[in-house]
Amino acid sequence: xxxxxxxxxxxxxxxxxxxxxxxxxxxxxxxxxxxxxxxxxxxxxxxxxxxxxxxxxxxxxxxxxxxxxxxxxxxxxxxxxxxxxxxxxxxxxxxxxxxxxxxxxxxxxxxxxxxxxxxxxxxxxxxxxxxxxxxxxxxxxxxxxxxxxxxxxxxxxxxxxxxxxxxxxxxxxxxxxxxxxxxxxxxxxxxxxxxxxxxxxxxxxxxxxxxxxxxxxxxxxxxxxxxxxxxxxxxxxxxxxx
Numbered sequence: 735x736x737x738x739x740x741x742x743x744x745x746x747x748x749x750x751x752x753x754x755x756x757x758x759x760x761x762x763x764x765x766x767x768x769x770x771x772x773x774x775x776x777x778x779x780x781x782x783x784x785x786x787x788x789x790x791x792x793x794x795x796x797x798x799x800x801x802x803x804x805x806x807x808x809x810x811x812x813x814x815x816x817x818x819x820x821x822x823x824x825x826x827x828x829x830x831x832x833x834x835x836x837x838x839x840x841x842x843x844x845x846x847x848x849x850x851x852x853x854x855x856x857x858x859x860x861x862x863x864x865x866x867x868x869x870x871x872x873x874x875x876x877x878x879x880x881x882x883x884x885x886x887x888x889x890x891x892x893x894x895x896x897x898x899x900x901x902x903x904x905x906x907x908x909x910x911x912x913x914x915x916x917x918x919x920x921x922x923x924x925x926x927x928x929x930x931x932x933x934x935x936x937x938x939x940x941x942x943x944x945x946x947x948x949x950x951x952x953x954x955x956x957x958x959x960x961x962x963x964x965x966x967x968x969x970x971x972x973x974x975x976x
Contacts, residue, residue, distance in 0.1 A: 770807025
């Protein structure tokens with residue numbers, strides 16, 4: 735399915751995420767607050783909240799921070815009223831980009847996102863212009879050398895939607911978005927620990943970006959990801975790191 739650079743891209747992205755840990759707590763607190771506001775404060779009855787708490791624990795967020803974020807969402811503590819917004823557009827070479835935001839000022843956020851697109855060679859589009867190119871799902875990737883048959887059996891038994899082996903030997907397990915945590919835990923119990931996993935908007939197809947365009951595309955993605963109101967940036971671009 736995917737090209738030779740798949741595994742290198744995952745490792746590169748993981749490294750970039752680790753380097754941005756300073757922003758992670760702020761974004762997770764926002765997500766926990768909004769998840770609790772929309773679906774209630776019981777993670778057993780609110781899959782989105784359970785996922786957000788799981789991510790916060792994975793980043794070693796203190797328990798008090800998690801509990802206070804839930805209380806702000808359910809109205810037990812005062813807090814900011816965040817609005818969920820999504821912006822869509824195009825990057826270098828016509829690659830698709832989606833930007834998910836949580837904001838208390840939509841006018842500020844749309845201006846910031848539009849400016850980042852324009853400054854770094856992208857183009858902000860209209861609602862729905864690229865969203866059809868992505869699928870909302872859980873996503874786990876396992877290192878080359880993982881026992882493919884055993885992982886496939888365990889993943890399908892746990893309720894995964896699909897298992898895909900890439901050309902470089904890495905293996906992807908695709909899950910329903912709100913069954914991600916349950917399937918991840920089932921695979922870990924079976925002895926399979928993913929190198930990376932998340933609930934994401936996964937590209938239905940990818941566009942490889944090469945040469946000088948790699949640096950241009952990365953500057954655009956970095957500019958979007960650095961905005962305070964941005965939670966996640968998704969793209970169909972695959973960077974050639976060679």
